[in-house]
Structure formats: structure tokens, C-alpha cells
Amino acid sequence: MIKKELILQNPLRFIGNETEDILPEGDFGAVLARAGVGKTALLVQLALHTLLKGKYVLHISLDDPVNKISLWYKEVFRHLTKSYDAKEINKLWEDLLPHRFIMTFKVEGFSVPKLEERLTDLKEQNIFSPQMVLIDGFHFNETARASLSDLKRLAKNHWLHVWFAVKTHRHEKSGPDGIPAPILDVSDLFDIIIQLQPEGKKIHVITLKGEPGGSDRPALFLDPATMLLKDNI
Amino acid sequence: MQLLCTVFIHPEKQKNTITMKNAINKVRNIGISAHIDSGKTTLTERILFFTKRIHAIHDVKGKDGVGATMDSMELEKERGITIASAATYCEWLGHEINIIDTPGHIDFTIEVERSLRVLDGAILVLCAVGGVQSQSITVDQQMKRYKVPCIAFVNKCDRSGANPFRVIDQLKEKLVHNAVALQIPIGLEADLEGVVDLISMKAVYFFGANGEDVRIEDIPQDLLGEAIQRREKLMDAASMFSDELTEAILEEQEVTEQMIISAVRRGTLTRQMTPVFMGSAYKNKGVQPLLDSVTKLLPCPSDVENEALDMDNDETPVTLTSELEKPFVALAFKLEEGQYGQLTYIRVYQGSLSKGDAIVNVRNGKKIKVGRVVRMHADQMEDIETIPAGYIGALFGIDCASGDTFVSPGLNLTMTSMFVPDPVISLAIVPKDNTSQINMSKALNRFSKEDPTFRTYVDDETKETIIEGMGELHLEVYVERMHREYTANVTTGKPRVAYRETITRKAEFDYIHKKQTGGAGQYGRVAGYMEPVTGTEFIFENKIVGGKIPTQFIASCEKGFRQSIIKGPKMEFPVTGIKVVINDGASHSIDSSEMAFMAAARGAFREGYFRAGPVIHEPIMKVVVETPSEFQGVVMGLLNQRRGIIVGSQDEGPLCVVEARVPLAEMFGFSTVLRSSTQGKAQFTMELGSYKQVPESIADELAKKAETEKKGK
Numbered sequence: 001m002i003k004k005e006l007i008l009q010n011p012l013r014f015i016g017n018e019t020e021d022i023l024p025e026g027d028f029g030a031v032l033a034r035a036g037v038g039k040t041a042l043l044v045q046l047a048l049h050t051l052l053k054g055k056y057v058l059h060i061s062l063d064d065p066v067n068k069i070s071l072w073y074k075e076v077f078r079h080l081t082k083s084y085d086a087k088e089i090n091k092l093w094e095d096l097l098p099h100r101f102i103m104t105f106k107v108e109g110f111s112v113p114k115l116e117e118r119l120t121d122l123k124e125q126n127i128f129s130p131q132m133v134l135i136d137g138f139h140f141n142e143t144a145r146a147s148l149s150d151l152k153r154l155a156k157n158h159w160l161h162v163w164f165a166v167k168t169h170r171h172e173k174s175g176p177d178g179i180p181a182p183i184l185d186v187s188d189l190f191d192i193i194i195q196l197q198p199e200g201k202k203i204h205v206i207t208l209k210g211e212p213g214g215s216d217r218p219a220l221f222l223d224p225a226t227m228l229l230k231d232n233i
Numbered sequence: 234m235q236l237l238c239t240v241f242i243h244p245e246k247q248k249n250t251i252t253m254k255n256a257i258n259k260v261r262n263i264g265i266s267a268h269i270d271s272g273k274t275t276l277t278e279r280i281l282f283f284t285k286r287i288h289a290i291h292d293v294k295g296k297d298g299v300g301a302t303m304d305s306m307e308l309e310k311e312r313g314i315t316i317a318s319a320a321t322y323c324e325w326l327g328h329e330i331n332i333i334d335t336p337g338h339i340d341f342t343i344e345v346e347r348s349l350r351v352l353d354g355a356i357l358v359l360c361a362v363g364g365v366q367s368q369s370i371t372v373d374q375q376m377k378r379y380k381v382p383c384i385a386f387v388n389k390c391d392r393s394g395a396n397p398f399r400v401i402d403q404l405k406e407k408l409v410h411n412a413v414a415l416q417i418p419i420g421l422e423a424d425l426e427g428v429v430d431l432i433s434m435k436a437v438y439f440f441g442a443n444g445e446d447v448r449i450e451d452i453p454q455d456l457l458g459e460a461i462q463r464r465e466k467l468m469d470a471a472s473m474f475s476d477e478l479t480e481a482i483l484e485e486q487e488v489t490e491q492m493i494i495s496a497v498r499r500g501t502l503t504r505q506m507t508p509v510f511m512g513s514a515y516k517n518k519g520v521q522p523l524l525d526s527v528t529k530l531l532p533c534p535s536d537v538e539n540e541a542l543d544m545d546n547d548e549t550p551v552t553l554t555s556e557l558e559k560p561f562v563a564l565a566f567k568l569e570e571g572q573y574g575q576l577t578y579i580r581v582y583q584g585s586l587s588k589g590d591a592i593v594n595v596r597n598g599k600k601i602k603v604g605r606v607v608r609m610h611a612d613q614m615e616d617i618e619t620i621p622a623g624y625i626g627a628l629f630g631i632d633c634a635s636g637d638t639f640v641s642p643g644l645n646l647t648m649t650s651m652f653v654p655d656p657v658i659s660l661a662i663v664p665k666d667n668t669s670q671i672n673m674s675k676a677l678n679r680f681s682k683e684d685p686t687f688r689t690y691v692d693d694e695t696k697e698t699i700i701e702g703m704g705e706l707h708l709e710v711y712v713e714r715m716h717r718e719y720t721a722n723v724t725t726g727k728p729r730v731a732y733r734e735t736i737t738r739k740a741e742f743d744y745i746h747k748k749q750t751g752g753a754g755q756y757g758r759v760a761g762y763m764e765p766v767t768g769t770e771f772i773f774e775n776k777i778v779g780g781k782i783p784t785q786f787i788a789s790c791e792k793g794f795r796q797s798i799i800k801g802p803k804m805e806f807p808v809t810g811i812k813v814v815i816n817d818g819a820s821h822s823i824d825s826s827e828m829a830f831m832a833a834a835r836g837a838f839r840e841g842y843f844r845a846g847p848v849i850h851e852p853i854m855k856v857v858v859e860t861p862s863e864f865q866g867v868v869m870g871l872l873n874q875r876r877g878i879i880v881g882s883q884d885e886g887p888l889c890v891v892e893a894r895v896p897l898a899e900m901f902g903f904s905t906v907l908r909s910s911t912q913g914k915a916q917f918t919m920e921l922g923s924y925k926q927v928p929e930s931i932a933d934e935l936a937k938k939a940e941t942e943k944k945g946k
Contacts, residue, residue: 059881066881066892087767094925097894102881109884118882121866127873 002084002092003052010049010229025131026156028148028189029163029210032180033196038203039165040069041227042196043134044076046163050132051096058130059100060115062107062137069102069136079226101128107139112150119158130158136165140182148189168195178208196222205229257555257623258533262331262580264348264381266372267358272388276358276514277321277332283445283520284323284330320567320578320625322608328528331625347566347636349375350648351580351625354531355383356523361395361511365403370888370916373408374859382501384508384530385410386523390418391425391513401509407887410507413470415497416522417463418511419456428512428519429456431464432493437522444517470506471496498530534623539582541638541646544595551646553583555622560584560641561592563620564648565628568635568683577628578609582648584641585621595638595647605629635683656688656701657852657897657921660708661726662715663697672721673698680711687711701731704919705901730898732935733850733924734801735810739764742841743817746833754824757782757833759790761815763841771798772812782818782830789827790815793834802839803847804939809924813838849932852897855922857890858907860915865889867910875899876928894922898931 023029033039047057061069077096081089103118122128133155138144155162172181179187180195187193192210196203205220221230267273320333333348355376359369376383385404387397397418404412416428419436427438429452436453440446452460468488472479475496481488500506508530512519535555541562542548553562561584569576579586586592590603607614607627620626633639638648664670677689677700687708688701702708705728715721743760759782766772773791782790798808815837820830856877860868862884868891869879877895900919907915927935 066883066890070880087765097880098878101879103884104881105884106886109886118865122869125866125870125873127869127879 002081002088006080007049007052010045023161023163023192025159025161026152027161027191028152028155029161029192029194030166030183030190031163031194031196032166032168032183032208034168034170034198037196037198038222038227039167039196040072040136041076042194042205042222042229043136043163043165044072045080045229047100047132047134048073048077048080048096051099054099055131056099056129057101057132057134058119058128059102059134060110060136061102061104062110062135062139064104064136066102066104069104073100076227079228101130107137110138112147112154115151116154119154123158130160133160133162134165135162138164138166140166140186145186145189148186152189164190257535257621259328259528260331260533260623261328261527261531262333262351262353262534262623262625263527263531264333264352264355265358266355266376266383267369272360272514273358276356276386276388276520279514279517279520280330280332280524281321281323282443283524284325320609320627322625325524326528329624330524330527333625349379349381351564351566352381353534353537354527355381356527357383357385357507359385359387359400359404360392361387361390361397361400362392364400365407370407370859373410377504380504382504382532384501384510384523384526385412386519387509387511388514390421390511391423391516391518393422395421395425397421397509397511404507404509409886411470411500411505412507412509413467413497414463414511415467415508415526416511416519417456417460419453425513425516425518428510428522429460430522431460431467432490432497434460434464437519439518439521444520447521467497468493471500474499474503474506494529501530502532502536541582541648544645544647548647553646555583557585557621559622560644561586561590561639562641562644562646562648563592563639565633565635565637565639568633568679574630575632576607576609576614577631577633578625579620579628579639580625581620581622583622585619586626586639587619591642592639593642593644594633595640595645596634600642601631601633601639603628603631633682634685636685655731655921656686657703657731657854658705658708659699659701659729659731660712661692661695661697661699661729662712662723663726665722665724669720669722672719673715673723676711676715676719676721680714697726703921704897706904728901731852732804732806732927734803734806734808734847735850736763736765736808736842736845736847738846740841740845742837742844744833744837744840745819746829746836748829749824753826754821755826755829755832756821756824757786757826757829758817758819759793759815759830759833759837760817761813761837763811763813763838763845765810765845766812767810770809770811771795774812774814776814776816777818778816781820782815783820783825786820786825786827786830787815789830790818790834793831794838796831797835797838797842801847802842804849804936806849808842809850813841849927849935850924851927851931853894853922853925854897854900854919856893856895856900856917856919858893858915858917859888859890860911861887862889864911864915865891868907868915871903871906871910875903896925896927 031039031042047059050057059069077093081092101122151162154160166182168180168182174180175184179193183190183193187209190209193208195206195208197206201224203222203224205222219231222228223230265273265277320331322329322331324330333352357369357373357376359365387400389395390397398414401412401414404410415431417431418428419426419438427436429436434452436450438448438450440448468482471493472482475492478488478492478496481492497506497508501508508526510519510523510526512523514520539553540550541553543551561581563579563581563586565577565579567578569578586603586606588603588606591600592603593600605628606617606620607629608617609627614627617626636649638646640646662673664673677698680687681689686703690699691697692699700708700711702711708728712723712725715723739762741762743758745758746755748755761776773794775787777787794813798811800806801808856872858868858872865882869882872879872891872893872895875895876899877893880892880894883890883892904917907917
């Protein structure tokens with residue numbers, strides 16, 4: 001019951017394609033923002049949304065340790081389910097946990113072949129088989145295109161939806177279509193690009209690429225207090 | 234030629250010396266940590282010999298049957314390992330060095346963690362042949378957790394296959410230390426003669442029967458090139474920590490020894506650099522220069538920040554200073570049952586403690602008068618007057634437990650959190666004969682004082698003695714110690730997991746207890762409901778109005794319910810998370826009694842309990858496995874097979890940390906399986922995470938097992 005309600009209430013349904021999965025298999029999505037605006041919070045909401053549907057999520061972080069990521073999930077989940085009965089919520093949380101796997105790497109230790117090796121290992125041993133992959137802390141530098149192309153192949157082979165958190169910087173100029181510098185050169189690989197733009201006390205959620213259009217879609221915000229996605233403030 | 238001077242003071246004269254020379258910057262509290270068999274105990278023995286604390290050298294597995302001085306427990310002597318951390322004291326170059334012998338074995342975690350708390354720096358001993366072994370990795374992780382600065386000693390350079398520089402490379406690769414050689418060996422394997430000191434650029438040789446004759450000479454020509462090259466590396470590394478040194482190097486001014494030492498010291502204290510020394514403790518080579526560096530490079534107590542928790546203020550951390558005028562704070566980190574009674578090792582963090590002072594044990598608020606203050610040297614002791622801040626000493630005849638904090642009256646600080654987790658596993662032990670029975674009680678009494686996570690009780694029904702603890706190995710070690718130290722021959726039953734029962738929904742009860750068959754009758758009726766609660770074990774609420782149950786019998790009702798939760802009706806596990814409310818009942822003017830209402834409450838509990846959807850909960854452990862990356866797949870497979878949920882994997886260069894939640898019941902024998910499937914290179918730690926409902930299939934199995942056990946009885 002709670003699961004259904006949580007899925008239906010979630011304004012995430014306004015993001016991206018109107019299919020069930022926001023992102024088709026093998027496609028890339030990106031959440032862009034400056035440091036501290038709420039990239040990870042939004043990614044975690046995307047993950048929880050997927051987890052609630054009974055799917056499996058692999059969260060890869062190149063910055064933070066497992067405990068910290070785990071804490072993010074706990075916090076966001078707590079905010080999302082504030083109005084429900086604590087006992088049922090605990091049970092739901094326990095049900096979700098086995099569907100999530102956190103993997104952390106040191107930035108220099110991360111490579112697509114290594115990820116593929118780990119992933120195959122997990123699948124072969126029947127330990128974990130993700131449908132969605134989140135990558136936080138990926139370095140969008142000169143060599144990014146090669147790695148991203150490899151990742152794309154990996155995503156297609158394993159039927160994965162892949163979301164990236166991309167850190168932008170104030171001093172970097174955006175491209176002509178408003179796509180910020182870090183992923184400007186590789187934006188063709190991404191199907192959905194979302195930017196978080198703080199303005200006063202509001203954080204706007206702007207879709208830069210991949211919006212299905214339509215004027216009935218409400219404007220989205222991140223609530224700065226809970227970091228939850230809202231369609232009105 | 235130059236002789237290193239040592240100071241030896243006769244014990245008789247020692248009484249007042251400690252108060253006189255308590256310049257805190259001349260104190261070192263150090264640990265010697267290492268892999269088993271890398272020569273830790275031998276090194277300690279040599280240190281004590283060179284500092285003239287002992288006058289003869291014994292080997293660890295000695296032919297003379299005496300054994301090395303630090304391993305005072307029989308079991309340690311036999312196995313050649315160190316279990317309990319004896320603290321001992323010695324002097325070198327006017328510095329007082331307290332050596333806390335830390336156990337190098339993962340199974341004795343409480344001991345290790347407590348000793349790491351009290352030491353300020355450590356010597357990491359590595360084998361020149363074996364290099365960085367799995368145990369060194371664990372020990373290093375623990376030191377990292379407690380931010381203990383360390384210097385490394387590459388031991389056994391006299392063995393064939395010794396290569397200290399390979400060990401340095403391993404320190405860099407496997408432990409990610411910024412390891413820098415401060416010495417190079419003169420000759421290796423059987424030809425080991427001494428070391429070249431890269432700071433003073435002198436060769437150090439060791440002569441005499443026990444290497445006590447240290448001679449400083451020029452560097453042999455054939456080593457000069459290598460020495461210059463290694464020194465440059467050292468200067469590069471050291472200059473990172475000193476502008477003065479960098480400037481001197483750049484401007485080609487004279488670089489003094491002191492400049493290099495203070496730069497290296499700075500790097501060492503912040504754990505950003507690990508100076509490496511080398512030699513062979515067994516062959517008495519390189520020990521004295523290592524001692525010199527302990528005084529020069531490792532921190533004194535005031536270099537290290539220590540925190541206590543303020544009990545009056547929600548356990549918020551308070552920083553302690555080593556000033557003698559401040560109120561006294563000390564931690565009892567080790568208890569030892571000696572021939573004269575209980576000895577309590579303490580480390581003073583603030584203020585000072587003198588004979589005759591009154592202090593308070595924070596755990597129970599008891600005031601204690603200190604009769605004797607002593608200083609220990611393995612199992613011999615000497616009386617002293619005062620223990621000032623930063624020092625380690627021992628108290629005599631004080632009743633306390635390990636981990637207790639002592640303070641001046643009026644203070645309410647604690648060095649360790651008061652939280653002690655409940656045991657998760659139990660084991661029945663049966664003594665073989667009467668003597669063993671007596672010895673067993675002595676042992677149990679002592680162990681439960683030493684280790685708050687180790688508990689013991691006698692089962693009312695089976696009359697068996699049950700021991701409880703935090704894991705299979707934890708209990709095994711204590712059973713082993715009972716055999717060795719107390720010659721208590723005991724047989725053990727199968728380990729049992731501490732399951733619990735609880736209810737899942739609200740249910741009502743209405744029970745009449747009636748007995749009128751001859752003699753005095755019994756009558757009592759108890760009605761109400763029970764419901765699940767979280768965060769507490771048991772709540773009893775009385776909502777009786779109009780005296781339906783007379784007030785004097787309410788307590789009996791509560792007692793009856795409390796009796797029922799000790800052994801749950803479902804599978805005889807303790808019941809937790811339950812609230813019982815009584816709101817109706819009846820009594821009889823003659824036949825009602827306390828007994829009758831207790832029985833009625835027990836009946837009512839049973840009646841309501843089975844309607845309330847009782848379930849079994851099992852302890853789920855937080856398991857953290859550290860493994861070389863190549864085995865991470867295997868490790869995850871092992872955890873997965875054990876009903877484990879893998880939370881995540883953390884890649885840390887050559888090592889990978891896998892975190893999982895695994896039911897305790899599935900963890901039996903895990904250490905053996907883990908060792909065999911990772912060539913002994915993986916380590917794991919385990920602590921209680923939470924209690925969770927047992928899956929139905931497993932609950933059925935448990936029920937079946939309980940049934941057969943009952944029949945067996």
C-alpha cells in the first residue's frame with residue numbers, strides 16, 4: 001500500500017519520458033549542479049523510486065564511503081515516509097535494502113573494465129543484478145568520452161539505466177544550448193540532462209535535454225529543507 | 234667510537250624519582266604491534282635487556298623453560314603469542330618508556346582496542362622475509378582508527394631471504410604508508426653486521442655477547458653510494474614537513490641532524506610519514522638505535538589529544554590536558570589477578586594520583602581510597618608515590634572492571650562510552666570434577682570483570698553454567714584460558730544464538746485461575762490486552778478501576794507477567810518489545826492471594842500471546858571483511874551464501890572492504906572458511922547490528938530442533 005502511494009505521489013513522474021522508467025534501458029541521464037546543491041539527494045530519490053518498484057539499484061560513488069551513502073538513503077527515505085506508521089516504514093526499509101548495493105572506488109581506481117568485472121562477478125554468483133546504476137563523482141575530463149562510450153556499451157549489454165551526478169563550476173561557461181561545460185563535449189551520449197539551479201531560497205529543477213514537452217507539466221523544485229522533489233512550494 | 238648511555242636506577246631509590254622527573258615530554262607510552270611470529274616479543278625482551286630492566290635474555294619458545302618476560306600467561310608462552318597486554322616500564326636516554334604489549338590477534342579485539350586507547354605511539358614490527366602479512370594489515374587498520382603514530386622496524390634481517398626494501402615497498406603498496414628508510418643494513422642475512430644511520434651518515438655496529446657494545450664508525454666505502462642515494466630520498470620526504478629544512482636544502486646551507494629529526498617527527502606525528510628502521514632483535518642488532526628513535530620521533534603524552542565524555546552533558550566530548558593541577562581522570566585498561574590480589578592498570582590522562590587519594594569510579598559512583606600505587610614490569614612490581622598525567626601505573630586491591638574511569642570526586646567524565654552491547658551467543662559449560670568447578674568459578678568471576686561483554690549465569694532448569702559473549706571466537710578464547718590459567722577442565726555444549734521472541738499485533742486476554750480441590754483455594758481473574766512496542770523490552774500498565782483487582786494484588790500481576798517474558802511461550806526465548814495493559818479482573822475474598830494472581834497473570838499472558846502473532850527475532854551482525862581486491866568476489870559469495878545482505882563494497886587500492894548484514898546463526902565457523910578461501914589474507918570484524926525477524930522456513934527449523942531437544946531431555 002505505502003509503496004504504491006509513495007510511487008504515485010512522487011513528482012519524479014514529471015521528469016523525462018512518460019514511460020514507467022524515466023530513462024530507457026542503455027540510456028544515460030545526468031543531474032548537474034554546483035557543489036552542495038543537491039545532486040546526490042536527487043539521485044537517491046531516483047534510486048528510491050526505482051527500489052520501490054521492486055527493481056535493483058547499484059550506487060557507485062567515487063567520493064564518499066559506503067556509510068555516508070547509506071546515510072543519504074536513510075535520510076531521504078525518512079523524509080519521504082514521514083507521514084506513515086513507523087513500524088510499517090521499518091518493514092518497507094528492510095524490504096528495500098537487499099535491492100540496493102553500494103560500491104565505492106577511489107577516483108583513480110575506477111575504470112569501466114573493473115566495473116564490468118565486478119558486475120559480472122555479482123551477476124554470475126547470483127548475488128546482485130542491477131537494473132539501474134548511479135555514478136556519483138565521475139570525472140568529466142578529456143578522457144571521459146572513451147570511458148563513457150565503454151560504459152554505454154556495458155549499459156546496453158546489461159540492460160541498465162545509468163544516472164550520473166555531475167558537478168558544475170561557477171566559472172565555467174555553458175554551451176549555446178545551455179548545457180554546462182563538464183558534459184558539453186559528451187552531451188550527445190546523454191538522453192536526459194537535468195540541472196539544479198538555486199535561486200533565492202528555491203532550487204529549480206530544470207530539464208535541459210530530453211523533456212517530452214507539454215505545458216501541463218508543473219515546474220519542479222527541490223525543497224531546501226528536506227532536499228525532496230516538490231511540484232509546488 | 235661512542236657509547237650510547239643508559240640510565241638504571243635501583244628500585245630502592247626509585248620511590249621518589251617519578252615525581253621528580255615528570256617532565257612530560259620525556260615520557261613515551263608505546264605499543265609494539267605486529268604479525269604473530271614477526272618477533273614482537275623478542276624485540277620487547279631485547280628492549281628490556283638494553284634498558285637494564287632484565288639481566289638475562291630468554292627466547293619466546295625458550296629451551297630454558299622460562300620464556301620471554303612479557304608473555305606472562307601460560308597460554309601465550311605455549312603458543313608463542315601474546316594475548317593479554319601486560320604493561321611494562323623502562324628508561325632510555327633519560328626518557329621513561331612504558332611498553333604496552335598489544336595482542337596481535339584479531340580474536341582479542343577488546344584487549345587490542347583498549348591497549349590502543351592508552352598508547353600514544355607504536356612500533357610496527359615487520360618480518361624482513363615475510364613482509365607485510367595479513368595480520369600487519371589488521372593491526373595497521375586498528376592503529377589508523379585510533380590515529381596512533383608509528384615507526385616501523387623491519388626485524389629478522391639476519392634470516393635468509395631478508396629484504397628490508399621489499400618490505401618498505403609493501404608498506405607503501407599494501408598499507409599505503411609513506412614509508413621512508415632512515416637506515417640501510419650493513420650486510421644482510423647471515424652477514425648482517427649493523428646499520429647505516431642516514432641522518433648522521435654513520436655506520437652503527439653492535440659488538441659484545443649481547444650486542445650491548447654499540448660502536449659508531451664511518452660508512453663502509455661500498456655502501457656510501459647507496460647511503461647517499463637513500464639519504465636524498467629521506468630528505469625529499471622530510472622536507473615536506475619543514476620549511477626550514479626545505480630552505481636549507483634549496484639554499485644549500487648546512488642541514489643539521491636536528492632539522493631532519495624534527496621534520497621527520499612532524500611527519501610521523503600526523504601519520505603522514507612512517508620512518509623505517511631495521512635490524513634483528515634476535516641477533517641483537519639495531520635495537521638501540523630503534524630505542525633512540527622512540528625518544529626522538531614518537532609523541533609524548535602532551536602531543537596527543539585525549540577526549541573524555543561528559544556524563545552530565547549527554548556524553549559530549551571534553552578535551553583533557555595533561556596538567557597536574559587539574560582534577561584527576563584515569564582509565565583502568567587492564568586487570569590482572571596476581572598472587573597478591575587484583576592489580577588494576579591505569580593510564581592517567583589528567584591531574585595526578587598519589588597514595589592515600591580518594592577517587593571515584595564513574596561507572597558505579599563508588600568512592601575509593603587508594604592504598605598502594607605501583608609500577609609494573611611484566612609480573613614484578615615496584616611501589617611508587619604518585620602517578621602523574623601521561624603515565625601508566627597500577628593500583629592494588631581496587632575492586633573495579635576493565636574500562637572503568639576513575640576521577641576526582643565531583644567530576645563526572647568517562648573515558649569510554651557506557652554502552653555495553655548485550656551478548657549474542659551463549660554456550661553451556663560443564664566442569665569435569667570438583668576442583669575444576671572451583672577453578673571455573675574463579676575464572677568466570679575474573680573474566681566477567683575484565684570484559685563487560687562476557688557474562689555468565691546458571692540456568693535454573695538445567696543447572697548448567699552458561700557463558701555469553703559477542704561471538705564464537707570470543708567464547709572459545711575464554712574457554713581456552715580457563716583450561717590454561719585456571720586448570721579448569723570444562724566441556725562445552727553447542728553455541729546457541731540469543732534469539733528473542735516478540736509479538737506483531739494487539740491481542741486481548743481474559744483468564745481465570747481457579748483451583749478449589751482441597752485445602753486453601755486459589756482464585757484470580759485477569760483481563761486486558763497486550764501490544765507490540767518498539768525501543769523497550771517490557772511495559773506494564775494498570776488501568777483497573779473500581780478495585781476489580783484489589784490494589785495489593787496488582788504487583789503480583791506484574792510479577793506474573795514479568796516471569797512469563799523470561800521464557801517466551803513460543804520457543805522459550807526471552808520476550809521483548811511488549812506492552813501489557815490490564816483493565817479488568819475479579820477476586821475472591823478468601824481464595825484470592827498473591828500466588829493466585831501471579832498464576833492468573835501467567836495464564837493470561839499465554840492466552841494473549843498466541844493470539845498476538847508471536848515471531849522469533851534473531852541477531853543480525855554487521856560484518857566487515859577486509860580482503861585483497863582479488864578475493865572480493867569470493868568474499869561476497871561467502872557472505873551471500875550465509876543469508877547475508879551485502880550493503881556495499883569499498884575499494885581502497887589494493888584492499889577491498891565488504892560490508893554486509895548477516896544473521897549470527899550463519900556465522901559459525903566463518904573465520905575458518907574465510908581464511909581457507911582467501912589464503913588467510915582476509916580479515917573480518919563483526920558486531921551486533923540489530924534484531925530482525927527470522928524467515929518462516931528457518932523459524933520452522935528452529936521449532937523442530939527445539940522439539941527434538943525437549944524430547945531428548
